[in-house]
Amino acid sequence: MISAIRHTGLVVTDLDRALHFWCDLLGFKVVKQMAESGPHIDAMMGLQDVRVTTAKLAAPDGCLLELLCFQSHPDKPRWEGTPYSTGFTHIALTVDDLDQLVSKLTQEGVSFPAPPQCSPDGYAKVIYVKGPEGVLLELVEVLAA
Structure with a gap:
């Protein structure tokens, strides 16, 4: 059984731009930011040579949003879903x-x-x-x- 939702992860292509949007415009606060790489993150993601900067942001109520900016393994620059897309919307x-x-x-x-x-x-x-x-x-x- 779960005890709580820990955070929601969001992959971003430009961490500075994302931090401006989420913190400066919406009011989240950075509680932790770090560069991650090495065997642990590779094994966790099932990938090789992962390099990612993560930033944990707290909403005023304490809920967390994690921004992930990959220097390795780039994907599309934008999410292409809609309000009715299958999965998280x-x-x-x-x-x-x-x-x-x-x-x-x-x-x-x-x-x-x-x-x-x-x-x-x-x-x-x-x-x-x-x-x-x-x-x-x-x-x-x-x-x-």
């Missing part, structure tokens, strides 16, 4: 002020497929946005408890 983040965050992200050149939408029951205001690697984020402001 998005990360949902609770935000304090959705309109303020949308304005901040828009000023940074981030675009949105549609304006924020209120849920039919009036509980939340929600918007989808793509992060630097194309990963979908669902930003949610709870309006009524």
Whole structure:
């Protein structure tokens, strides 16, 4: 049995750009960053000559996101999924002020497929946005408890 979800891993192609997005724009904090290589990481991933920089980021509630930037084993530069793709589709983040965050992200050149939408029951205001690697984020402001 599990006792908790430890973290979510996200492979990025540009760690500096990803850290700017996740920390400077969304408010995560770096709690650990390190370069990893050697027999242990090779064995864990079932690969050879792995070189990866990892950064563990904490949300204000303590949940962790791990960014992985591979110097070896490059893959596609962007995630090509959609909200209805099979497998993991998005990360949902609770935000304090959705309109303020949308304005901040828009000023940074981030675009949105549609304006924020209120849920039919009036509980939340929600918007989808793509992060630097194309990963979908669902930003949610709870309006009524």
